[in-house]
Amino acid sequence: MQNNTKPLSDLEIALQSPMQPITAIAEKAGIPEDALELYGKHKAKIDTTKLAHLQADAKVVLVTAINPTPAGEGKSTVTVGLADAMKQLDQKVMVALREPSLGPVMGIKGGATGGGYAQVLPMDEINLHFTGDLHAITTANNALAAFIDNHIHRGNELNIDPRRILWKRVLDMNDRSLRHVMVGLGGPAQGVPREDGFDITVASEIMAIFCLAKDYADLKQRLSEIVIGYTYDRKPVFVKDLAVQGALTLLLKDAFKPNLVQTIEGTPAIIHGGPFANIAHGCNSIQATNTARKLADLVITESGFGADLGAEKFMNLKSVQGNLKPDAVVIVATARALKMHGGVDKAELKGENVEAIKNGIENLAQHIQTIRKFGVEPVVALNRFITDTTAELEAIQDWCKANNVKIALTNVWEKGGEGGLELAKEVLAVLEQPNNFKPLYNMEDSIESKIETIVKEVYGGAGVKISDQALKQIADIKKHGWDQLGVCMAKTQYSLTDQPKLLGRPTDFTITVREVIPKLGAKFLVCLTGDVMTMPGLPKEPAALRMDIDEDGNPIGLF
Template identity: 55%
Template sequence: MAKSDIDIAREADVKPITEVGAKLDIPADALRQYGPDKAKVSFDYLDSLEDRKDGNLILVTALSPTPAGEGKTTTTVGLGDGLNAIGKKAVMALREPSLGPCFGVKGGAAGGGYAQVVPMEDINLHFTGDFHAIGAAHNLLSALIDNHIYWGNELGFDERRVAWRRVVDMNDRALRDIVCSLGGVSNGFPRQTGFDITVASEVMAIFCLSKDLKDLEERLGNIVVGYTRSREAIYARDLKAQGPMTVLLKDALMPNLVQTLENNPAFIHGGPFANIAHGCNTVSATRAALKLGDYVVTEAGFGADLGAEKFFDIKCRKAGLDPKAVVIVATVRALKMHGGVAKDDLAAENVEAVKKGLENLGRHIRNVGQFGVPAVVGINRFTLDTDAELAAVKEYTEQFGVEAIECNHWAEGSKGTIDLANKVVEIVEGGGAQFRTLYEDDMPLFDKINTIARNIYGADEAIADKKVRDQLHQWEKDGYGNLPVCMAKTQYSFSTDPNLRGAPTGHVVPVREVRLSAGAGFIVAICGEIMTMPGLPRVPAANSIHLDDEGLVQGLF
């Protein structure tokens, strides 16, 4: 019987985090330790690195996800280990897992097999408490809003237009739409509101895009929390909320340092979802990694249509990052599903289904090319994949001038990614990257949405009713027209129909709602039926998670 990820992680020869930091020349006194195997890196030390030359930034993305699994985080870890194995000073920069998917359907986000970051259980659960701090800061602002209204509403909130919801880091569909403040005068004024999952919070986005505490505080103050009856914006700074929110986040903003199973350094920090948020780890961790390593391997959530697009158009635009190469992760299993094969039938060889499903990979390759960054396909190999199926993938990608390289990091660790690591170095040293964003800052907001819908999703157009368009026009008049857009859309399809796999064309992208994230610095366009508070599946992963007789966690993956 094959060992589970958690069993493999427990058998790891974990080094003291001070030894891992020493690989990057981080002095022990610059680490704020959370036990022997994880630490935060102090701002004072990171500030001292400002004049260092940046390393080379590598993005790992993927084709559109399927229930068959793609292994994007696993490949990110495997590639980081592989680069170290060939003598490069490489660092990984990953997102923190949310409790929602850990107890829902997707599981954690610490890699898998012999390409994991550890301590796996801590990372997938409470870790260093960052998400708790983000949730607390968000809900403090919620409490301050309702408290202000209760004590006389000096700012003139129109209670129908309070824009700030609450958050919890758990999938809980019952909280999507609620009425708060019931129970009489002493409990405040009843109004309709709701909860989002913490990883969809604007505070999470701000946390991940802030370069330091000063920037964080300014962004928090810029949050638009509601409007007056005359439609004047009310900001978090009007409630004097940015100060106490920053206090709650001051330690959390320091990047977290952990290690892989091969004792290589990895930053894990921040974790917005890519289907409903911008899907990238923190700017502070990425910038730290770029100063400390020659190669930095980072990931963006879900497929390249979501995570990679937002990485380029939001994170790189805002943080001034200059990516040098992209790895697009693909699996034969996922390609078969995009080719129409049911999950229960994936074990049988089906080259024709692979070829049909390759349309999905092809669109992702073309999409990445629009950003001017050269790509390579990493085929995350599974045991039952056949040589004929793998050959079909490799032959297909040649038409794009992109090499597809077989990877076996799940079973072999760094040994399984040596070829991919060498190819990434070849791409970087070739100097072919000419990074560009998909659209200019001054393009009208709805045109930005349409550009993404057409150029990335293959849609005929985006559609929205007059209320949505009028709201976008108003924001343009208010000075927010130069912001990028963050598309909230199902991750399973280029369309807004999660069941439409492959590379559909001729569809439309309905935008049902738009939200202003003035502090984060983008506009969120909520498309189709996507929810900012997920629900649990019929049989959640939580049903299998428990402590065994030895007090060890079982069922976490």
């Protein structure tokens, strides 16, 4: 689409792409005027109460990936490009994505709006403050923390043990210095001193609740069920005991409405909610997905990181709670990432190495096997990069054909929807066939059994080691009758194991679960493995170093 020797950046492409008024996008999507709340010319919120009479019956295509590497796989880019390709094939389609977190945006991972000519717009605004949803979630979370400390300061009628408070404050930024803090210092007037800590906003339970709640009533009910800690005699304390669930719901009232934007090619896009997939459940809101299912015939959505994290949680958690299922699944893979999984150093990825691809393709094989275990036949999107050679691409395609795996070469970064037409046709063929989707475990299974099922069936591991602390937590969870909840594994995204540097498809490994934390509002148990952090840190050279604005206020260096 351009002849410059130096390709345009994602930001430059986005800023040069004309946008339609969001009212025009809404009209094409069938959103009535009284359901649209404008946030400027190119963003709007959707009042879902005005769409209550519509049925959410569109088919859902889930886009996932192999284990990501620093090389990048382009999952969000393929998601957007596939939606644009479906639009070119005259499908009534919408794309549903998560909102970016400022932590990765300012850190190293980047944004969540796609790339090249397969982006959602306005890219810069979406990647920064957007419509303020993450700020509202941060505020609600920290308001609850303030209510807890105020209750203790004012006499502690509920007998809360300050040493056993589970609730943490949050910030939508990577800030390792806030992982462990002391609050209430400075004398009696400043509160009761206690240990505390911060999580990143997108790992908070309120974010998970926000994304899993079906409506305002469900949102308030879930907020009321949050366990904030325990009393001195080890009884759980809930938000409803503090009687602040109404106030928290009020703080989230506007944020809870899904956001409408558009792709470069004018495909309607709903972006809402942003839980991390390596810590939380990694899917956009049920509100967003079901709103898109009411307005379109086909919804293209994504889940975070590889199929071992986001896709597993989409199918075992979101699908169950949202009463929906994936009608097709796309697994994004790249030649350069497969080379890394095959043992090639990041600095050597530009050189052809077919042998490394043949070794690394076992990582893709594990994810294909996982999706098939859920009863869905996947389509591999081979996302092409300029450094890929014909021999490398053919090696991947030949392997897929030999293993009866559907595969399509995609080039949506450069060509937009046109570069995803082959993939779109493969997906449409899958959609014509019935699938036998079923979650991998039942909620009635024991906690240990659910964890073991994920480790063995999804990661390909040999078993699970549960720490003494986690065993005590599981016993406490069972005592309170909370064991019939889903399991949300918090694990490194880079490896099928809990060791980030162990790439490819390891075998005979065990996963160590160090903590099991009840999230009753989200209706799942978070299992912390390895050394995964709920508050990330910034890299040595964060992406923020390249960011600026010009004299007219236009952004610079945002990818």
